[in-house]
Amino acid sequence: MSNPPSNPRDTDLIEVLEQQIEDLAAILAGPDGRTDFEQVVTYAFAVSGVTVADLEPIIEQLGPGARKVIMTTADRLRAEGEARGETKGRREALLELLSLKFGGVPATVVSTVVDADSAQLKAWSARVLTAGSLDEVFRG
Template sequence: MAEYRTSPDPQKILHMLGYVDGVDTDREDLVPVVERLGPRAMEGMMAMEGKLVVESEARGEVRGEIKGRADALLEILAGRFGSLSDRILEAVRSADAAQLQKWTSRVLSARTPDEVVGL
């Protein structure tokens, strides 16, 4: 820790904060330690928090987009083929964005839901 107290290098501070963040430490426990390291460390902690919030929001947006694609594909499948099996529902709900896009392009030419998802 002395290395971080004497070093003006914000990258070292961010490295330490990234390590601590991986340990699942509450912010309230971290603030007194970071304050002892000085204002640059506090700036580093705030920058790290901002980065984590942005990353978390981006992951949430991707999950939301995938869920929307899955819901749309299920609606199209049900409209075209009627009731869907649990196997089809599970396959679509657990698919990634690339797979959903591939399956969506198959809907018009497939004869069955199984053919759409390749089951």
């Protein structure tokens, strides 16, 4: 068995899941089992600090189908988190570049940057190098 999670609430969650193993097996075996079980796993990861290793006792009882859903969900959540982190970093870098090159950055520009997606942030960041004004950075 794996080491217990450092957060006691995570241990409680694992215990609850272990107590509900029959229900989890029924969910996994249902007509939309993988999708429904993925929702349970997504919730477990979202509300706690549990890891795939922490869920090993659940995986052992539910089998390879559960392992696949748990691993896929963990990979998806990790990728989503990395993408959010990358976008956040791009926002921070762009705002810093704008501030260094043009001085104070108006709140409307900050709002525009905060609302932008990663591709737009990348394009604006490249324009900072050659733009003579904030308007030139954000054109088109």
